[in-house]
Amino acid sequence: MTTTRLTRYDRTMLRLMNDRRGAAWYATAARRRLAVASHITLTVAIGALMTHFYLAEGEPLWPVAATAALMLPWMVATGVINGATRGLLELRQHALDERQSAERSRVLARSHRVTTLLLATAVLALLAAGLADGDAPKAYAAPLLVAVLVTHWVMPLWVAGLRVQDEPTEDDVLEAEALGR
Template sequence: MTTTRLTRYDRSMLRLMNDRRGQAWYATAARRRLAVAAHVTLTVAIGALMTHFFLAKGELLWPVAVMAVLLLPWMVATGVINGATRGLLELREHVLDERQSAERSRVLARAHRMTTLLLAAAAIALLITGGVEGDAPKAYAAPLLIAVLVVHWVMPLWVAGLLAQDEPADDEAMEAGQHN
């Protein structure tokens, strides 16, 4: 951390992001990958339902109800990933130490490269589809661009969740294991 004075918000977020009570949810790499996979799946499902709702003519409100239901597990998965990364992306820069700041930069750079490739793939898909059909698929352009924007927004969280390391073992647990 720098010598910048922490605000009450900074202290409460630091406390929240370092709260280890939910550690069982992300203690292993497999659990962190599962949390990221669940988050990706829920994000895609919510996006698909939103797209369906806006593209379907005269559709009932069932997609909105399902989106509302899916939002709670999506928020839980977000919290699990944030806990696993100790708030790497949620804490303000001046709260992070040098290692965390460097890790945040690596995560953001990798996420940026991935979303750049995704945006290029989306543009190519629209161009190819437009070339095959003789006209650009205007109805799908906006939902596709919104989907890419959402992925751009959450990709750093997914990358950070996948790159998070296991917590170091407690000295007491290691000593107990050596004596048995």
């Protein structure tokens, strides 16, 4: 951590993000991948429901109700990933140590590259659809741009969740100490 004094908010967030009571949810790489896959699936489902609501004329409000029902598991999955990363993306920069700060920079750079490729793909898809149809599909432009925006927003969380390393076990620590002597 830097020499900047932590505010009460910073200390509360540090305590919350380093709380190990939920560690069983993300203790292994497979569980972390499952949490990220669940989060991606829920994000896509929520986006699809909102797109359906946007594009369907005269539809009842069931997509909004289904979206509201999916928000709770989406928030739980977000919390699991944030717990696994120890708040890498949620804590303020001055509350991170040097290793965490460097990891945050790597995560943000990688997610930026992936999002840039996704945005380029979305633009090419709209242009290709416009060439095939003679006119760009205006009805799909807004939902597609919202989908790319949401993906840009959550991509760092997904990348960070996939990059987290397992916590060292007691055997690993004892082995390292034995090799160090």
